[in-house]
Amino acid sequence: MRLIQITDCHLHAEPDARSRTGYPLRQLQRVIEQARTFDPDIVLVTGDVSQDQTLDSYRHASALFSSFGCPWFWFSGNHDDPVLMNEMHPLQDEIDLGAWRLLLLDSRVEGRPHGELGNQQLETLATRLKEDERPVLLALHHPPVTIGSDWMDAIGLKDRDALWQVLTPCPQVNAILCGHIHQSFEQWLDNVLVYGCPATSDQFLPDSADFAVDDDALPGFRVIDLEVSRLTTWIERVEL
Numbered sequence: 001m002r003l004i005q006i007t008d009c010h011l012h013a014e015p016d017a018r019s020r021t022g023y024p025l026r027q028l029q030r031v032i033e034q035a036r037t038f039d040p041d042i043v044l045v046t047g048d049v050s051q052d053q054t055l056d057s058y059r060h061a062s063a064l065f066s067s068f069g070c071p072w073f074w075f076s077g078n079h080d081d082p083v084l085m086n087e088m089h090p091l092q093d094e095i096d097l098g099a100w101r102l103l104l105l106d107s108r109v110e111g112r113p114h115g116e117l118g119n120q121q122l123e124t125l126a127t128r129l130k131e132d133e134r135p136v137l138l139a140l141h142h143p144p145v146t147i148g149s150d151w152m153d154a155i156g157l158k159d160r161d162a163l164w165q166v167l168t169p170c171p172q173v174n175a176i177l178c179g180h181i182h183q184s185f186e187q188w189l190d191n192v193l194v195y196g197c198p199a200t201s202d203q204f205l206p207d208s209a210d211f212a213v214d215d216d217a218l219p220g221f222r223v224i225d226l227e228v229s230r231l232t233t234w235i236e237r238v239e240l
Helices: 023-037 055-066 084-090 117-129 158-167
Strands: 002-004 044-045 072-074 094-099 100-104 136-140 173-178 185-189 192-196 218-226 231-237
Touching: 002 023, 023 055, 023 218, 055 072, 072 218, 094 117, 117 158, 173 231
Parallel strands: 002 044, 044 072, 100 136, 136 173, 173 192
Antiparallel strands: 002 218, 094 100, 185 192, 218 231
């Protein structure tokens, strides 16, 4: 089973709109063109699909993701409008991957850049984890760990400690995928691997105290190969 993660597209209604360092729609087109050559079984988009929360921005995205020719799923980030996303392509909270379960969490907080899961969602997650012993891959927009950038850690997942309290007694949780950080990232915590992913739009400079764009980093995507009880993953960068 091969899964491809795409994240932080930051599209506008205007196809030729520019970001800080490039053109988000053109970059997403190029990323998807290369990602298709990896023949994914599933594509997962981990939030911040839109920058301006317009229906047209989601139309652009949906058309491109559908070009993969395989099932694809998305959820909202702090810049997104989940109502419009759900109208365009239904939001899901769990995907059956055969030997694996993919559980999708909603960390968006209305009108705020930081993330939070909330007590109810955490209680539901604990119940869902008890229902099935298959290996679990979790995904959410905001990183559930600090990444070493002061400004980004301030707008990460606020209730990450509560999340880890839920995960600690559940050894079937193997890894967590996140968006939001616009950079490649990997951290091992409590026997769970946490993976960040380059954006398809601008890249952020790692280990920066204040906001900074990484002008030298290319957009990219993450490839995840799932075997019966083993996960292999790597980052692919895309020349523009």
